[in-house]
Amino acid sequence: MFRPQVTIERYGLIRKSFFGGAGSSNGKAQRSYRISSDRFLSRGNCILREYDRLVGETLLPDLAAKDKHEFSIGQDADIVYKENTTLTSSRTYNETNRLNIKEIEQRTQSTYTINLVLKNYKKNRSVKIEYKQEVYARSMKLMTNTLGFIQDSSTIQFSGVLLADEEKLLSYKIEVIN
Template identity: 50%
Template sequence: NIQSSSNNNGEKPVYAGFDNGYDGLASPVSVSNGNVVPSIGDAEELVGVYLFRINETFILDSQSKYILPMFCPIIDIERYGSIEKYFLSIDNFGNAQRSYRLRTEETFLPAGKVFIRESDRLVGETSWSDIAANETNEFNLGQDPDLQYIENIQLNSRR
């Protein structure tokens, strides 16, 4: 989808969906001010460069934005709690770290800032470096208030 928004008149963003009625191009969408949002075709990647078919020239109003669809990678992601443990002879308690392990089978993920959502709730943000296809990346977002642990220590001695 292409998203177009303008900050001049407080309009909500306009989305132009992709359909097959325009030879692979998105159908034109009219904005309430009478302008037509250009039709944008699906992205094609060539050595990390993304190409888009556009049916007409863009006319950008001041303070307007166009967000183009880059790619939609399939990501395997696993959430787990991690505890860093040192052996002590006293009882211990605390919160586990909210940790994630992700992997993409076929897609390179470029470096950048990432926002993590769970059940439509923002749980944190992180930055990562470039991640190659089939590479595993692990990161954590700090202590998870929902995941607590209690450790009871029992010393046994043998003589």
């Protein structure tokens, strides 16, 4: 028998979709895990325990050596977010789509400011947080941000740590063209 070295990383995942429009939302982070092994792991049931408490059960796929698998098991009631999206500016213009046919399309360029409040209600431990906002638009650009937001294609991402009983206010601005 062999004993693989398995690494499990726990984090709170906030995954959202942005279709345009101002408003506010709130919710809880997903209890998420990232697992990897130094050897091949065959598929099968995986029972998760934290601090001698049963957290949940999931079915893991075949996992190649040093490959990572991510999964979530429910929500973490102690990690909450509140997000407020404000339309800062908007303008409409005409764009020529094809020169030969002279097809003209109307475009709207909008700028949004997104304020995000993250709160960790756990009294005795910090948690890693990953925030991912998928923006559905013709094009999108991250304009300004605080605390390390990055743009990866059409997704805005943030990764950080919330200390025990900490609340963080994060903010970024995006430009969207539809």
